[in-house]
Amino acid sequence: MAGRTNTPGQTVSRRLLSVLDCFDVAHPALSLTEVATRSGLPVSTARRLINELRDWGGLERLADGRYRIGMRLWTIGTLAPQQRGLREAALPYMHDLFQATQENLQLTVLEGTQALCIEKISSTKAVPTHTHIGGRLPLHATGVGKAILAFSGEELLRAVVEPGLTRMTPHTITQPGRLAAVLNEVRRSGVAYSYEEMTLGAVSVAAPILRLDGGVRGALGIVAHSRAALDRLAPAVRTAALGITRSTH
Amino acid sequence: MAGRTNTPGQTVSRRLLSVLDCFDVAHPALSLTEVATRSGLPVSTARRLINELRDWGGLERLADGRYRIGMRLWTIGTLAPQQRGLREAALPYMHDLFQATQENLQLTVLEGTQALCIEKISSTKAVPTHTHIGGRLPLHATGVGKAILAFSGEELLRAVVEPGLTRMTPHTITQPGRLAAVLNEVRRSGVAYSYEEMTLGAVSVAAPILRLDGGVRGALGIVAHSRAALDRLAPAVRTAALGITRSTH
Structure with a gap:
């Protein structure tokens, strides 16, 4: 598990990937606050990165406001x-x-x-x-x-x-x-x-x-x-x- | 397909995701130059982003120097x-x-x-x-x-x-x-x-x-x-x- 602590020197890329790292089989759906807590990012940063991932199709927003992994990441993952x-x-x-x-x-x-x-x-x-x-x-x-x-x-x-x-x-x-x-x-x-x-x-x-x-x-x-x-x-x-x-x- | 053109105002996150967008069923393995061409990113930027994705496990380097999608992305994708x-x-x-x-x-x-x-x-x-x-x-x-x-x-x-x-x-x-x-x-x-x-x-x-x-x-x-x-x-x-x-x- 990555992303539990975030240092100021961490790159933007690393922060984006640490948002993805919050999700696993035990945590398939997370709220903005949960993503911020699990990644160690400020809520404002987590919100911005979630929105970028969502625009791209990597995250989907559920009716209850939580987020889940989107089909774009599934499709890319099948190429492994x-x-x-x-x-x-x-x-x-x-x-x-x-x-x-x-x-x-x-x-x-x-x-x-x-x-x-x-x-x-x-x-x-x-x-x-x-x-x-x-x-x-x-x-x-x-x-x-x-x-x-x-x-x-x-x-x-x-x-x-x-x-x-x-x-x-x-x-x-x-x-x-x-x-x-x-x-x-x-x-x-x-x-x-x-x-x-x-x-x-x-x-x-x-x-x-x-x-x-x-x-x-x-x-x-x-x-x-x-x-x-x-x-x-x-x-x-x-x-x-x-x-x-x-x-x- | 995203990532064919990159504007100067594009965020770092968007550039990182545009590297992932280069890979598809017809192009499962790409060289650094091919990633740069397909994403529209300068080679130096593409190299840095590829290395960050590789450190994280999202890309793997093949023996011939090309890159492929890694198991980390597959695992995250299964959560969709x-x-x-x-x-x-x-x-x-x-x-x-x-x-x-x-x-x-x-x-x-x-x-x-x-x-x-x-x-x-x-x-x-x-x-x-x-x-x-x-x-x-x-x-x-x-x-x-x-x-x-x-x-x-x-x-x-x-x-x-x-x-x-x-x-x-x-x-x-x-x-x-x-x-x-x-x-x-x-x-x-x-x-x-x-x-x-x-x-x-x-x-x-x-x-x-x-x-x-x-x-x-x-x-x-x-x-x-x-x-x-x-x-x-x-x-x-x-x-x-x-x-x-x-x-x-």
């Missing part, structure tokens, strides 16, 4: 190559996997030290998940996160472990040594599991989508109700992830 | 409510429809005087289409466009007809009187067709997604190979669009 190429390559495989399993699917990429969900397919019949497209998941507590972490090298693992592994449920792995052992197993088997480590009542299995050079592009995961289901789903998710890996080269 | 709510409501219906038909599906909303594609499901078996997510389609030449136009009132129709109806293929409707008659039929039947009016070899059928007040939220369309297929697909697309309409209230 990291999600665009992977998403288009992955979708046919995700649809096949969804037809075969009818479970929730998540396609994620690494962003910073978290997994960013760039696509999902949800079934009304499947276990409810709180993952949104554009939402972030911790690497150490999710199947998709562990699949990315296992194939990303020591530097990322250190960055994840160093601030401490946040306990999401009683089942979350919080000991670095145990996490390292689990990641060894992920590298060996090619699939990563989460047993209620992120959300009680939800388990997941995921497989990495790799680059030819051995680096990781992202991970594809299935979220299900029970551990028993995972044994059946693991070969399917691994097969789909391998298909995506192959089709993106 | 117009696509977010409709897309999440529509996806389960789109997956059902895809399972039943295995044809290309498009979910669109009105943006300005065009249909903006906010979601698609493509089959490797279906007719190839050139529609991208974030891409725009003319209202008068496509099934989704006519479905939106038919339920949007006279003002939009005038804005579409006034500059002249562009001929996309020999089958495109270019006479305002004929378009008006076709739109009457769309209002009567609840579905809109395009018979090779946008692309030779591709036909489509679409249905509007309506608001309770009678306005239109968007349209769902199927693109197929032959007119014969459309007769079979029309009830399916209309049923799915009605389901989405109902689930968003």
Whole structure:
């Protein structure tokens, strides 16, 4: 999160971008006062920047006077190559996997030290998940996160472990040594599991989508109700992830 | 397209946004010189603004020195409510429809005087289409466009007809009187067709997604190979669009 403090030397551009930074999944609609508070900008400055963004189409004004992100930013955002190429390559495989399993699917990429969900397919019949497209998941507590972490090298693992592994449920792995052992197993088997480590009542299995050079592009995961289901789903998710890996080269 | 001319009185914010406006589906990667040319900014100004956007995560630098839209803008764009709510409501219906038909599906909303594609499901078996997510389609030449136009009132129709109806293929409707008659039929039947009016070899059928007040939220369309297929697909697309309409209230 940027924009919580604003120094006098900050450029106009930086201030404009700090207005955009106020909005996230937890705060999709904000009043002028909330934007000023969250960005650290004076209300008069926030008002002027909001109006410029609004004229351009980057923000929309709601009937209650609050503001939301506008379609212009959505359209520009669709051009981001990291999600665009992977998403288009992955979708046919995700649809096949969804037809075969009818479970929730998540396609994620690494962003910073978290997994960013760039696509999902949800079934009304499947276990409810709180993952949104554009939402972030911790690497150490999710199947998709562990699949990315296992194939990303020591530097990322250190960055994840160093601030401490946040306990999401009683089942979350919080000991670095145990996490390292689990990641060894992920590298060996090619699939990563989460047993209620992120959300009680939800388990997941995921497989990495790799680059030819051995680096990781992202991970594809299935979220299900029970551990028993995972044994059946693991070969399917691994097969789909391998298909995506192959089709993106 | 904005940003082709830059006046001295233009604000810094407007210049920053004009850098973003340089990028579109046809120009997803641009060099510094291309950004300067397309935005009308001096190279030194373009370089400074590009660097600020890059530090923030809004642009990424490619190995060849060109720039592309970054994941930060994608993440912020996913918050746009117009696509977010409709897309999440529509996806389960789109997956059902895809399972039943295995044809290309498009979910669109009105943006300005065009249909903006906010979601698609493509089959490797279906007719190839050139529609991208974030891409725009003319209202008068496509099934989704006519479905939106038919339920949007006279003002939009005038804005579409006034500059002249562009001929996309020999089958495109270019006479305002004929378009008006076709739109009457769309209002009567609840579905809109395009018979090779946008692309030779591709036909489509679409249905509007309506608001309770009678306005239109968007349209769902199927693109197929032959007119014969459309007769079979029309009830399916209309049923799915009605389901989405109902689930968003």
